[in-house]
Amino acid sequence: MTLILLLAGLILLLLTGLPIFVVLMLFAGALELVNGGALSTFPALIVGEFAQYLLVAIPLFAFMAHVMIRSRIVDDLYDTAFVLTRHLPGGVGIATVAACVVFAAISGSSVATALTIGAVAIPQMLKFGYTPRAAYGLVAAGGTLGILIPPSGPLLLYGVTADASIGQLFMAGVLPGLLIAALFVAWTVGASGLRSTQPRLPRAGLAEAAGAVRRSFWALSLPVFVLGGMYAGIFTATEAAGTGAILALLIGILIYRSIGLREIWASVQDACRTSAMLFMILAGAAMLNQVLTKMRLPQEILQLVAGADLGAIGFILCVMALIFVLGMFLEAISIILITTPVVAPVLHQLGVNPVWYGILLVINLELAMITPPVGLNLFTIKSITRAPLGEIIMGTLPYIAILMIGLGILLAWPDIALWLPATMMGR
DSSP, X not given: OHHHHHHHHHHHHXXXXXXXXXXXXXXXXXXXXXXXXXXXXHHHHHHHHHOOGGGGHHHHHHHHHHHHHHTTOHHHHHHHHHHHHTTSTTHHHHHHHHHHHHHHHHHOOHHHHHHHHHHHHHHHHHHTTOOHHHHHHXXXXXXXXXXXXXXXXXXXXXXXXXXXXXXXXXXXXXXXXXXXXXXXXXXXXXXXXXXXXXXXXXXXXXXXXXXHHXXXXXHHHHHHHHHHHHHTTSSOHHHHHHHHHHHHHHIIIIISOOOOHHHHHHHHXXXXXXXXXXXXXXXXXXXXXXXXXXXXXXXXXXXXXXXXXXXXXXXXXXXXXXXXXXXXXXXXXXXXXXXXXXXXXXXXXXXXXXXXXXXXXXXXXXXXXXXXXXXXXXXXXXXXXXXXXXXXXXXXXXXXXXXXXXXXXXXXXXXXXXXXXXXXXXX
16 A cells, blocks of 8 residues: 555656656655655765766767767668569568667667657658558557667666666666567568558669668678677676767768767757757665665555566566556656556565566656657657557557567566577677
């Protein structure tokens, strides 16, 4: 009952429209005072929370993403995917999913992926016979890959909050991300057979295909280099972020020649805004985590789980159901920082791998991006198409089912997520 009351109070505060960090700090402060504590304990806690070398990765990854977005690489990425897949059934849709996968590995953001790829892909899909509903749904769903395929902002936040390895979380997101992308492609190919309006385009010749790959080579190589370096143990997640930021600058300045001092300064400002927002939220989450620990809420939940004989899988299923409901009303960062401080200690006691749980959590958060009433990707597609929201929602319904299937597959076979981290060097 205590958990339900606390969760209800926190959700009501979030629904007031106050910034997330304000809600977390106010709620934590109020609970501290009600339980006879002192607010003077929080400053030292916040300073200690920020004294983590790992947090340097947040502004560096954000800077890398903004530089690559301003380098205008999206046209080359989409053109390459289109040239290589246009002869296949549903080739334009396959190209859209492929472009989403690559851009997700650059941006780390679902909204940025849906917005940037959607601006290029939706007109092409409509041109080649896709219904508006099908085009909107595919781009909205493909955009969700931005928070699962590394480098992922939500995975980074979860890792910091749950004290889990960021490198292993990033590696764990690769195969599930590719699996879900493959499920999207399978649906696209199957659905294309039902649309007689979609023309079959000729296969690209070797010269055309090689030229397309050559134009996007550097954009494709950046995520491979960053993730490959982490996998091989050459550098940590923070070092990977710094290396990626430098390479992004070199690609934008020397290869694409599309950014100058003005664009670099704008990228710095955007990265600072994003990082400042996340750091304030982390401070609020640390305060709430400390209060909940003092209240022994995780221990109470563990006793409840033991008494109900749910077991690890039963507990995870209950948490996933709760997160799915929360995802209809709250955005991903709020859900991570509200649930993780309570759930993580229970997972530890139950012997659940925190990396596996992190991937399940993020797949569930992908669902939150496209489920009404507040799915962010739905409004992103609306902003670039001016389409009725209901039509966009109807387009995403098959992909909601596909993401649920993907979540079920990862629940049944954890090794899909855990195999790659287990083979990392220097993990």
